[in-house]
Amino acid sequence: MVNNIHANFLEDVEAYRASEQYWRDLWARVDLDESKRSEWFSPWVSTGSAECRDGNPIFSACSRSLRRGIRVIQDEPESDRLDIQVWLDRFVAGADGLEVDELVVACTLSEEAAAIALFLMNRWAANLPLILENSGENGIKVRLLPSGLLGLAVGREPRTAA
């Protein structure tokens, strides 16, 4: 069971802004020195229009030098269970056709989901390999284990993005 944060963010503009700020603050906690952080810019991708506040994405960042991007999608809660899915994708980053590998985190906002996202962001932003234990082709499922530890769900074959 988790405590959903800003659960009404799709109905309440202030809650939406607070969610955006939550993710910006989380990104600020990613362990990067100033020179490395300056390689990243945020936001990277938008929701499609200034009027579209659907949380898709709620946060994004990109490093052109690393050719890596991060996209966070926040969904409205449907229960008090941990809800987070993560996958790797490839996306064209700009008009010049530069392709980047992106880490996509789709979740409802809770402290537990944010902790998983922060862990993944730290590795991704530091250009470390990210091994996702895949339970599917392009996605993983993350579960809160009975022990209280966070588990990246078991899968058949790990997928690595170098």
Place this chain on the structure above:
Amino acid sequence: MEHGGRIQVQGASLEASRSWDQATPLPASTGYDYPESLKTEIGKRERELRQRAFAKARLFIDQMLVQGGTDPSLAPFSKSFRVRGDDLGRRVDIDIFRGRAFVPDPIGGA
């Protein structure tokens, strides 16, 4: 070309897409047609599992159409509509690489 993007279905060992790369903005009618043809392509089971994801993708196209299309100054961008709680990463993506999409159909044209 000035306007480009794709709509794709991913996950569960499935990858199907419809893309465009053209001189004029993608009309919303074509934007609606692409997911419909993808639904046919992926079969009943996968279509049903992705029902809500397809509905959300359609809602996004609805929203953009009302606004006269996506804002080209905000491209590129990507929207992913996941199947909640799915272990196999099922989702529907709308990727806009450049230009404008989901604009009203030209008067007198399709």
